[in-house]
Amino acid sequence: MKTKTMMAFVAALIATGFASCSSDDDADTTVVNGTQAALDQACQDWKTARADWENTEAFLFGAADVYSIDPHTDTWPVAANDLADVLRDPQAMGNLDNFIKTANSGILGYHGLEYVLFRQGQPRQVSQITNLEYNYICAVAKDLYCATATLEAAWDSKESNAERQQIAKEYVSSHLAIDDDGNQEGVLEGFQNYGKAFKTPGTGDWETALDATLEIISGCQDIIGEVGQSKIGLPYTGEDATYIESPYAYNSITDFYDNIVSCKNALYGKKGATTPDEKSLIYFCQHADNTALAAQAGNVTAKLDAALSKINGMKAPFAIYFNDASCKTAIDALGELDDALSQLAETLKGYEGNETVAKQCQVINENYVDNVVLATYRSLADNAQKLYQSIVNIKK
Amino acid sequence: MKRTASYYLVMLTSAFITTGCSSSDDAVQPTTWEIGQPTATDYPEDYYAGGLLGTTAVNTATAFEQPSKAVENEGMMTAFNEGEYLFEKDYNTNTDGAFHGLGPVYVRRGCLYCHPGYGHGARQTEYKADNHRNGYLLVIYDKTTNQYIRSVAGMPQTGAVKPFKAPIDENQIKIAWNSYTDEWGNQFPDGEKYELIYPEVTIPYTAYYAPVVVARGGQDVTLDEAQYNAEIGVLLESTIGIYGTGMTDAISDADITAQWESESKYFNSIGKTDALNPAMWDQTTNTWKSYYSNSLQGDGTKYVRRYTYALSRGPILDAAGANAIWNITNVTRPDRRYHYLDLAGTYYATQSSKDPEVQAGFTDYINRIDPAGTHPEWHTGDIEKDIYTYLTSRQLEPEMTQDQYKNLMIWHRGLAVPAARNTTTDDFKKGKELFTQIGCAACHRPSWQTGDDNIQDPNKLFGNADMPRYPHQKIWPYTDFVQHRLWMKNDIRTGWCRTTPLWGRGLATKTGSGTERLHDCRARNVMEAIMWHGCKMEGGQSDAYHTVLKFRNLTKKEREQLVYFIESI
Numbered sequence: 001m002k003t004k005t006m007m008a009f010v011a012a013l014i015a016t017g018f019a020s021c022s023s024d025d026d027a028d029t030t031v032v033n034g035t036q037a038a039l040d041q042a043c044q045d046w047k048t049a050r051a052d053w054e055n056t057e058a059f060l061f062g063a064a065d066v067y068s069i070d071p072h073t074d075t076w077p078v079a080a081n082d083l084a085d086v087l088r089d090p091q092a093m094g095n096l097d098n099f100i101k102t103a104n105s106g107i108l109g110y111h112g113l114e115y116v117l118f119r120q121g122q123p124r125q126v127s128q129i130t131n132l133e134y135n136y137i138c139a140v141a142k143d144l145y146c147a148t149a150t151l152e153a154a155w156d157s158k159e160s161n162a163e164r165q166q167i168a169k170e171y172v173s174s175h176l177a178i179d180d181d182g183n184q185e186g187v188l189e190g191f192q193n194y195g196k197a198f199k200t201p202g203t204g205d206w207e208t209a210l211d212a213t214l215e216i217i218s219g220c221q222d223i224i225g226e227v228g229q230s231k232i233g234l235p236y237t238g239e240d241a242t243y244i245e246s247p248y249a250y251n252s253i254t255d256f257y258d259n260i261v262s263c264k265n266a267l268y269g270k271k272g273a274t275t276p277d278e279k280s281l282i283y284f285c286q287h288a289d290n291t292a293l294a295a296q297a298g299n300v301t302a303k304l305d306a307a308l309s310k311i312n313g314m315k316a317p318f319a320i321y322f323n324d325a326s327c328k329t330a331i332d333a334l335g336e337l338d339d340a341l342s343q344l345a346e347t348l349k350g351y352e353g354n355e356t357v358a359k360q361c362q363v364i365n366e367n368y369v370d371n372v373v374l375a376t377y378r379s380l381a382d383n384a385q386k387l388y389q390s391i392v393n394i395k396k
Numbered sequence: 397m398k399r400t401a402s403y404y405l406v407m408l409t410s411a412f413i414t415t416g417c418s419s420s421d422d423a424v425q426p427t428t429w430e431i432g433q434p435t436a437t438d439y440p441e442d443y444y445a446g447g448l449l450g451t452t453a454v455n456t457a458t459a460f461e462q463p464s465k466a467v468e469n470e471g472m473m474t475a476f477n478e479g480e481y482l483f484e485k486d487y488n489t490n491t492d493g494a495f496h497g498l499g500p501v502y503v504r505r506g507c508l509y510c511h512p513g514y515g516h517g518a519r520q521t522e523y524k525a526d527n528h529r530n531g532y533l534l535v536i537y538d539k540t541t542n543q544y545i546r547s548v549a550g551m552p553q554t555g556a557v558k559p560f561k562a563p564i565d566e567n568q569i570k571i572a573w574n575s576y577t578d579e580w581g582n583q584f585p586d587g588e589k590y591e592l593i594y595p596e597v598t599i600p601y602t603a604y605y606a607p608v609v610v611a612r613g614g615q616d617v618t619l620d621e622a623q624y625n626a627e628i629g630v631l632l633e634s635t636i637g638i639y640g641t642g643m644t645d646a647i648s649d650a651d652i653t654a655q656w657e658s659e660s661k662y663f664n665s666i667g668k669t670d671a672l673n674p675a676m677w678d679q680t681t682n683t684w685k686s687y688y689s690n691s692l693q694g695d696g697t698k699y700v701r702r703y704t705y706a707l708s709r710g711p712i713l714d715a716a717g718a719n720a721i722w723n724i725t726n727v728t729r730p731d732r733r734y735h736y737l738d739l740a741g742t743y744y745a746t747q748s749s750k751d752p753e754v755q756a757g758f759t760d761y762i763n764r765i766d767p768a769g770t771h772p773e774w775h776t777g778d779i780e781k782d783i784y785t786y787l788t789s790r791q792l793e794p795e796m797t798q799d800q801y802k803n804l805m806i807w808h809r810g811l812a813v814p815a816a817r818n819t820t821t822d823d824f825k826k827g828k829e830l831f832t833q834i835g836c837a838a839c840h841r842p843s844w845q846t847g848d849d850n851i852q853d854p855n856k857l858f859g860n861a862d863m864p865r866y867p868h869q870k871i872w873p874y875t876d877f878v879q880h881r882l883w884m885k886n887d888i889r890t891g892w893c894r895t896t897p898l899w900g901r902g903l904a905t906k907t908g909s910g911t912e913r914l915h916d917c918r919a920r921n922v923m924e925a926i927m928w929h930g931c932k933m934e935g936g937q938s939d940a941y942h943t944v945l946k947f948r949n950l951t952k953k954e955r956e957q958l959v960y961f962i963e964s965i
Contacts, residue, residue, distance in 0.1 A: 061456070061457035061458075061908075065457065065512075065513070065908040068528035071486065071508070075485070076485075077488060077490065077493055077494050077495065078488075079486075079488035079489055080490055081488075081490060081491075081764070082488070082489050085558055102524070102526060103526075104486070105486060106488045106505070205457070205905055214456060218454065218456035218458055222457075225477075229473065229474065229477040230480070230481055234474075234481065237474050239474050239475070239477075239478045239803070240481070240800070242493050243481060243494045287427055287428050287429060288429045288430075289428060289432070290431055290432070290433060290434075293431075347434060349434075349453075350436070351434055354432075356429055356430065356431050357429075357431050360429055
């Protein structure tokens with residue numbers, strides 16, 4: 001059913017920012033029959049699932065990269081004009097689930113949802129959400145869940161969740177190759193178990209156990225560099241102030257913090273770790289008989305805590321205070337953490353071929369796969385599933 | 397993303413340390429580990445693939461993403477990071493803010509689609525602009541002249557921003573992979589077998605938005621469907637990695653010229669007077685026949701050609717990346733304030749201007765692009781004229797700033813090369829020996845010495861102070877920068893292909909790049925790539941034919957050692 005009252009059109013304009021909507025636009029502008037409480041809940045669940053995602057940023061190598069799940073779920077900024085076009089496209093809206101599998105990632109994922117759910121850091125008014133937007137975010141949230149389930153399955157070396165295993169195989173197949181009619185063209189040859197490969201040197205991308213352990217550090221440095229030098233650094237230095245993620249939810253500083261928590265989990269060997277687990281990289285380095293290595297590991301823990309503390313001390317919201325001196329303090333702390341990890345990695349590299357080190361790297365890697373990567377992806381998939389359900393529930 | 401300074405060139409890795417090592421068989425988890433001290437290894441010079449200023453020791457999933465030592469030495473890390481963002485992110489159709497300016501037509505939304513992990517594209521079975529890892533460009537050419545058709549871009553677009561339409565409907569493009577049997581029946585003398593495949597690409601006449609036009613005898617000629625089917629060929633060309641292009645840019649023009657001259661004289665001495673591309677080099681006079689120059693943005697200064705398969709480019713600051721950041725996305729910048737459309741520059745605009753559906757959506761579109769009416773010539777009310785004027789405008793507003801472009805080029809010129817792996821192993825050493833012994837090194841020239849590296853910019857925008865530089869470095873790209881012919885089935889357009897650098901390719905799997913080799917990703921591994929160098933049944937004999945004969949006669953173990961070496965460099 002379509003209505004074209006001027007009031008509804010104005011509501012849609014406010015809601016989606018269709019700067020160019022003409023008055024004869026035939027988009028469905030009816031407002032969803034939902035409750036504010038349900039929308040607020042969806043926004044809360046978005047933040048929870050968002051934190052989970054940021055907690056994965058220390059291990060974006062493997063499935064997240066090769067299956068392009070990172071850009072598919074986390075591209076920013078939102079392509080607002082494209083999103084407006086999709087909402088006005090009956091063919092796309094009539095076949096949303098399939099449309100989204102190969103759609104421009106600029107209108108999908110966390111930031112696509114954020115754009116519809118939030119304004120100025122707050123949940124929007126439910127009276128501003130149109131039915132089209134509702135249908136759209138339901139499909140995007142479902143796709144987001146499937147992406148996260150794929151990550152879980154790809155790192156689940158024991159293949160313990162048949163349902164998510166199936167979702168993963170369908171995701172990899174359909175997102176890589178689907179024609180305009182929604183027919184799958186691809187085959188499943190692309191799906192591989194990164195958890196198994198990481199645990200089993202020589203079977204995948206990692207030739208030796210130490211090689212894989214160094215990847216743990218490299219994954220941390222990847223996101224530490226990005227947070228310090230790009231996400232905070234580019235706006236702060238004035239090099240590029242246009243790039244501020246999660247601006248609608250005012251979630252940037254939380255995102256940065258959660259990114260570094262991801263590193264802490266990876267290095268301490270446990271999701272939610274506060275001290276190094278006995279099977280963690282840091283514990284091993286602290287308890288090996290090389291005093292330099294032990295000192296370097298101690299330095300990493302100190303710099304890790306300092307970086308988290310300095311990010312926590314940044315003036316919020318970042319979208320407004322990206323010039324504040326507290327940003328520079330955080331950038332410097334992150335730089336020191338990066339340097340500390342470089343020193344640790346350098347020393348560790350010198351132990352290629354050392355059997356004791358190889359044996360313990362094996363333990364570290366197995367623990368990392370199960371208790372860091374898989375545990376985080378499992379939580380992410382669970383919370384993405386919950387977010388999907390919350391979004392469905394916006395409508396009475 | 398990348399590492400910071402201290403990780404580079406300490407290169408203190410040790411291979412076989414056992415000092416003080418003792419491992420307990422006890423089931424009880426030890427609380428301490430005896431691992432002793434690491435020892436340093438003296439690496440051979442070819443470990444430092446990008447020279448001391450251009451090599452990174454990182455060989456993890458981010459191996460192709462690291463800044464060179466020169467970037468850090470010259471205090472350019474912030475600029476490098478900005479450049480990296482501009483490379484990594486998708487461009488969008490927003491009219492302001494980060495990464496805006498995509499379209500009106502585009503080849504891809506961003507760079508990573510074609511350069512996954514910053515490396516080589518991956519083999520595809522369909523052509524979709526939005527497929528990640530699809531590094532293919534369509535090569536659509538007139539088989540009677542070997543020239544690109546005039547009515548689409550040299551790098552044809554299959555994406556468009558509404559109300560505009562894609563120059564080619566990608567849903568109609570088909571890529572078939574056919575089996576190929578070589579003269580030896582795909583088998584080595586010792587019985588080991590291999591398989592070869594090659595692509596056959598078809599684009600039906602109906603997939604083109606504008607009429608298909610070619611240039612013949614100085615005239616534009618429009619082809620009908622029968623002519624199109626008979627006379628137009630379609631091929632694929634894949635991206636290669638970006639890392640190391642700063643170091644190869646630092647080789648002097650004189651040294652590259654000397655390489656051509658040396659090969660020219662050699663081929664002349666053995667009577668092979670058609671060995672070098674006559675469009676590039678005159679073998680009778682041993683001199684260049686064609687230089688790279690840019691008279692549009694620059695002053696027409698002549699430079700030696702060194703980049704792209706077709707050697708279409710000279711210095712890196714006006715080569716593939718400098719061009720792609722503008723014309724793959726159609727994001728304008730101060731020195732490129734116009735759209736990249738068809739080769740002739742008129743056919744797409746004419747077709748669009750007369751298209752009722754484009755006309756119907758144009759007013760909304762142009763009001764969004766130019767809300768203040770800064771360009772009254774796009775708002776005259778004569779829609780057909782307005783569309784044409786807009787599409788062919790040379791005064792578009794810049795969507796990328798000059799500073800952003802500069803930072804992108806700092807990043808581009810600043811990407812380090814991963815250090816070679818396994819350089820101290822016996823297999824590496826033997827493979828290296830074989831590489832030279834059977835003749836691979838004749839074209840895949842292992843090392844070069846860079847020159848003074850005074851920045852050459854055909855656009856005349858940047859100088860020595862603006863870019864990371866690599867003077868007097870010994871680098872190991874494994875290319876002679878010369879074009880040769882392999883005479884493969886469905887070969888590259890013109891048949892001439894610049895020798896591709898081999899450095900870093902062994903890390904393709906780990907970095908998430910395409911692992912396939914050769915210009916269209918037809919070789920799924922190194923072995924297949926080598927065997928595609930041995931063609932002589934497709935109209936000519938490969939320049940590497942005799943090398944492949946020698947490769948065939950190596951033992952299985954030796955062939956494996958050679959492949960191991962190539963995967964390690």
